[in-house]
Amino acid sequence: MDLHFGDSKPTDDERAAVDALLGPPESSWEGADRSDADLRWARGGRAARDRRDLLLPGLHAINDRVGWISDGALDYLCRRLTVPPAEAYGVATFYAMFSVKPRPATVLHVCTDLACAAAGASELCAGIESRLGPGSGVHVERSPCLGLCERAPAALAIRAGDPVRTAVSAPATVRDAVLAASAPDSAPEEPPAAMAVPQAGDPALTLLGRVGVVDPASLDDYRAHGGYTALRRAFDLGPAGVIREVTDSGLVGRGGAAFPTGRKWQATASQPDHPHYLVCNADESEPGTFKDRVLMEGDPYALVEAMTIAAYATGAHRGYLYLRGEYPRAIRRVQYAIDQARARGLLGDDVLGQGYVFDIEIRRGAGAYICGEETALFNSIEGYRGEPRSKPPFPVEKGLFGKPTVENNVETLVNVLPILTMGAPAYAAIGTGRSTGPKLFCVSGSVDRPGIYELPFGATLGEVLELAGVRPGLRAVLLGGAAGGFVRPDELGIPLTFEGTREAGTTLGSGVVMAFDGTVPLPRLLLRIAEFFRDESCGQCVPCRVGTVRQEEALRRIAERTGAAAADDIALLRDVGRAMRDASICGLGQTAWNAVESAIDRLGAYE
Amino acid sequence: MTVTPLGIPRRLLEFTLDGQEARVPEGSTILDACRAAGKDIPTLCEGDTLTPKNACRVCVVEVEGARTLVPACSRRAEPGMEVRTDTERARHSRRIVLELLASSVDLSTTPKVAGWIKEYEAKPDRFGPDAARLNEEPRVDNDLYVRDYDKCILCYKCVDACGDQWQNTFAISVAGRGFDARIAVEHDAPLTDSACVYCGNCVEVCPTGALSFKSEFDMRAAGTWDESAQTETTTVCAYCGVGCNLTLHVQDNEIVKVTSPHDNPVTHGNLCIKGRFGYQHVQNRG
Numbered sequence: 001m002d003l004h005f006g007d008s009k010p011t012d013d014e015r016a017a018v019d020a021l022l023g024p025p026e027s028s029w030e031g032a033d034r035s036d037a038d039l040r041w042a043r044g045g046r047a048a049r050d051r052r053d054l055l056l057p058g059l060h061a062i063n064d065r066v067g068w069i070s071d072g073a074l075d076y077l078c079r080r081l082t083v084p085p086a087e088a089y090g091v092a093t094f095y096a097m098f099s100v101k102p103r104p105a106t107v108l109h110v111c112t113d114l115a116c117a118a119a120g121a122s123e124l125c126a127g128i129e130s131r132l133g134p135g136s137g138v139h140v141e142r143s144p145c146l147g148l149c150e151r152a153p154a155a156l157a158i159r160a161g162d163p164v165r166t167a168v169s170a171p172a173t174v175r176d177a178v179l180a181a182s183a184p185d186s187a188p189e190e191p192p193a194a195m196a197v198p199q200a201g202d203p204a205l206t207l208l209g210r211v212g213v214v215d216p217a218s219l220d221d222y223r224a225h226g227g228y229t230a231l232r233r234a235f236d237l238g239p240a241g242v243i244r245e246v247t248d249s250g251l252v253g254r255g256g257a258a259f260p261t262g263r264k265w266q267a268t269a270s271q272p273d274h275p276h277y278l279v280c281n282a283d284e285s286e287p288g289t290f291k292d293r294v295l296m297e298g299d300p301y302a303l304v305e306a307m308t309i310a311a312y313a314t315g316a317h318r319g320y321l322y323l324r325g326e327y328p329r330a331i332r333r334v335q336y337a338i339d340q341a342r343a344r345g346l347l348g349d350d351v352l353g354q355g356y357v358f359d360i361e362i363r364r365g366a367g368a369y370i371c372g373e374e375t376a377l378f379n380s381i382e383g384y385r386g387e388p389r390s391k392p393p394f395p396v397e398k399g400l401f402g403k404p405t406v407e408n409n410v411e412t413l414v415n416v417l418p419i420l421t422m423g424a425p426a427y428a429a430i431g432t433g434r435s436t437g438p439k440l441f442c443v444s445g446s447v448d449r450p451g452i453y454e455l456p457f458g459a460t461l462g463e464v465l466e467l468a469g470v471r472p473g474l475r476a477v478l479l480g481g482a483a484g485g486f487v488r489p490d491e492l493g494i495p496l497t498f499e500g501t502r503e504a505g506t507t508l509g510s511g512v513v514m515a516f517d518g519t520v521p522l523p524r525l526l527l528r529i530a531e532f533f534r535d536e537s538c539g540q541c542v543p544c545r546v547g548t549v550r551q552e553e554a555l556r557r558i559a560e561r562t563g564a565a566a567a568d569d570i571a572l573l574r575d576v577g578r579a580m581r582d583a584s585i586c587g588l589g590q591t592a593w594n595a596v597e598s599a600i601d602r603l604g605a606y607e
Numbered sequence: 608m609t610v611t612p613l614g615i616p617r618r619l620l621e622f623t624l625d626g627q628e629a630r631v632p633e634g635s636t637i638l639d640a641c642r643a644a645g646k647d648i649p650t651l652c653e654g655d656t657l658t659p660k661n662a663c664r665v666c667v668v669e670v671e672g673a674r675t676l677v678p679a680c681s682r683r684a685e686p687g688m689e690v691r692t693d694t695e696r697a698r699h700s701r702r703i704v705l706e707l708l709a710s711s712v713d714l715s716t717t718p719k720v721a722g723w724i725k726e727y728e729a730k731p732d733r734f735g736p737d738a739a740r741l742n743e744e745p746r747v748d749n750d751l752y753v754r755d756y757d758k759c760i761l762c763y764k765c766v767d768a769c770g771d772q773w774q775n776t777f778a779i780s781v782a783g784r785g786f787d788a789r790i791a792v793e794h795d796a797p798l799t800d801s802a803c804v805y806c807g808n809c810v811e812v813c814p815t816g817a818l819s820f821k822s823e824f825d826m827r828a829a830g831t832w833d834e835s836a837q838t839e840t841t842t843v844c845a846y847c848g849v850g851c852n853l854t855l856h857v858q859d860n861e862i863v864k865v866t867s868p869h870d871n872p873v874t875h876g877n878l879c880i881k882g883r884f885g886y887q888h889v890q891n892r893g
Contacts, residue, residue, distance in 0.1 A: 001777055002775075002802075003802070004778070004801065004802030006793070006794070006796070071793075071794045074793070074794070075793075084770075084777030084780075085794075085802070086777055086779050086780040086791070086801065086802065087780045088793070089780060089782055089793045089794060093782040093783045093784070094782075094783070094784050096784075100794070368784070385780075385781065390681060534785060535785065536784075537784070537786070538784055538785065539761065539781070539783070539786065539788035540662050541661075541663070541664050542663050542707055542761075543703065545786055546707035546708065549711075549786045550707065550710075550734055550738065553735075553737070553738060554734075557735075572734070575699070576703060576707070578703075579699060579700045579703035579707075582667070582676045582696060582700045583664040583667045583675070583700035584675075585662075
């Protein structure tokens with residue numbers, strides 16, 4: 001390819017940010033000063049193009065340092081990575097956290113999603129916007145779910161610089177949020193992750209057992225509390241033995257699709273093509289979901305160990321952890337845990353002295369719900385727009401970099417540790433026959449004790465809500481997040497299992513249980529869900545790209561209407577919703593109408 | 608004479624298409640099978656010279672056992688598959704896709720689409736007068752071709768033709784996300800500041816007329832564009848020794864645009880700037 005660059009030059013800051021990631025440029029072809037040596041310098045072909053996957057980290061580096069991505073900075077990054085500027089521009093404009101237009105160095109993301117909306121986000125936002133208008137040096141951005149639902153309403157301030165600084169304000173007041181944005185360094189420290197786990201310290205906990213008990217920074221503490229016994233067992237069993245245990249345990253994916261993990265691992269392990277990759281999906285963006293954040297903040301070594309086991313079982317030597325960009329504390333803690341593990345020989349060229357090679361790299365998302373879709377995530381890591389690929393081929397055959405890849409959610413992987421320590425039969429005895437093991441539920445909204453709850457599969461919705469102290473006046477419960485569905489307050493007997501929710505005509509999804517009283521009118525919530533899907537649609541296929549817009553328009557029209565006055569638009573919603581479900585490429589479009597449909601059919605919204 | 612390479616003989620596989628047995632060579636798509644059986648499935652983003660992107664979803668069909676509908680253009684036929692092309696479910700999705708596109712994009716120069724809208728009884732007006740549209744103005748920033756993104760259905764064909772599938776220039780990409788996604792060069796600059804080499808291979812594959820020759824754009828604006836009065840003459844480009852085929856579209860003894868036969872085994876419809884746009888000397892009669 002013959003790359004074309006404009007005349008824009010990077011500023012010193014922008015250049016330094018890119019060079020800090022990629023090292024200094026080797027030649028004027030890469031943007032250094034001209035010298036005679038340039039005549040004898042060439043880098044082409046695979047060696048040049050194979051660094052495309054550094055595009056997203058490069059964009060992050062610029063955005064972290066300067067707060068936005070200028071023409072000159074983008075061109076310089078493209079020169080360094082041999083990426084066509086048009087493609088890089090397409091990637092940079094794909095992500096909500098990047099801007100290709102100048103903006104202040106500080107961006108305050110104020111969550112206006114479901115849990116925060118119910119906790120007064122619109123007043124909060126209005127208050128913040130009146131205090132931080134133009135000229136304040138802070139750009140206020142209304143944001144989709146920040147994954148801080150247990151402390152709603154939430155705000156996240158990001159101040160570009162060297163280093164980039166972040167501050168979380170949750171539960172946020174106008175004063176706190178403004179303070180976090182104007183002085184992120186002096187904002188109060190976030191409460192410990194265990195605050196999000198009301199059951200913390202309960203010895204019966206399996207997945208959350210160490211959250212709030214161990215120091216999340218201390219590897220010794222982790223090992224003293226049973227850490228790395230599962231990996232030892234894995235080495236004793238061998239890869240095939242580990243897959244057998246996981247298959248026998250009945251573990252299914254916790255990200256929402258409930259695919260049997262053992263089968264996925266087996267399918268990847270048996271692929272003749274090499275190398276194999278492991279990808280951990282920590283791009284937790286489903287509104288109302290925050291379990292993966294709490295796991296990574298409260299027990300980061302567990303994820304490192306679980307990833308090592310998964311990679312060992314499937315024959316992978318490289319693991320990518322794709323972590324949501326809105327989770328700065330989780331990124332810091334897991335990065336520290338990875339560094340510690342590497343320093344102690346638990347990652348690297350000789351894991352645990354067993355001669356097994358494995359390492360983990362964190363890749364940071366940049367604000368795109370769609371990147372939680374497994375193939376969109378591969379594209380994002382590879383430095384392309386985070387658009388889903390069409391399947392088949394499936395990831396186990398052609399995944400990351402076109403190679404066999406096993407991709408699991410954080411919670412799924414963490415379940416592997418108890419499977420190996422207690423053994424498959426004991427694990428399978430937890431829960432119900434078809435949904436085995438413990439499950440994490442993200443409870444938020446109209447409850448006294450919001451947070452992550454660990455219960456064996458089979459607990460009813462009512463039991464979970466009771467545990468969290470549901471407040472009187474319950475009007476509706478949203479299961480599974482924006483892609484899930486609403487149920488009525490008289491349906492609390494629904495068993496929270498994959499088969500139980502399916503029989504009840506709803507979904508468990510990622511384990512979101514969001515309770516709503518009458519504070520926010522239901523049509524307002526539905527409109528927020530529709531806005532979410534419109535904003536997050538990647539735009540690749542027509543049913544989703546235009547359908548989500550038409551859905552939002554119709555819901556806006558009938559926000560104040562009922563009965564016959566809404567009937568035409570409801571018929572239209574059904575028509576569009578059905579086509580989105582049937583004809584969209586990926587799960588985003590296929591589920592974009594679920595919650596609205598359930599609200600109309602189950603809750604009788606607009607009647 | 609054009610020699611068509613036959614390739615390695617392929618095995619035939621059998622599956623059921625609308626209740627009838629269909630036999631197609633291994634590797635064929637459902638769409639190939641439909642066309643071989645004489646069934647008309649609407650397509651927009653599918654291109655005969657490109658790998659299917661299956662973005663428009665207007666060709667969806669029902670496959671027994673599949674949770675969702677599948678795009679006929681890219682799903683390969685498998686032995687024993689049961690495919691139905693004309694079910695209520697498939698027709699519903701096609702109708703909605705047509706309504707969604709026609710209500711947001713200017714389809715006035717998209718061939719065949721008016722017939723499909725009629726056939727599927729699509730009613731693009733049902734979304735009301737306030738339904739969001741693309742609302743793009745034509746970009747006239749060079750003398751050779753015009754980008755009218757109000758007519759763009761985001762089929763990705765121009766991006767694929769400019770990128771790794773044919774031209775390897777990578778001058779354009781999809782930028783932005785969702786309904787705001789648009790085809791753009793770097794920094795959304797004018798074409799003249801981009802990597803574009805004006806081969807026009809994007810114009811060749813554009814299914815909606817969003818990309819068109821400046822000559823065609825101007826004539827349409829003046830109301831003088833008349834395809835029924837045009838002749839098409841396929842000849843050989845005289846510029847270099849490659850010998851690409853050119854199809855000259857002539858109206859009133861003037862060349863109004865140049866295309867290239869897609870079935871040419873060497874060039875597959877692709878040209879360079881000289882063959883595509885360098886025809887003015889032919890009609891310089893001054």
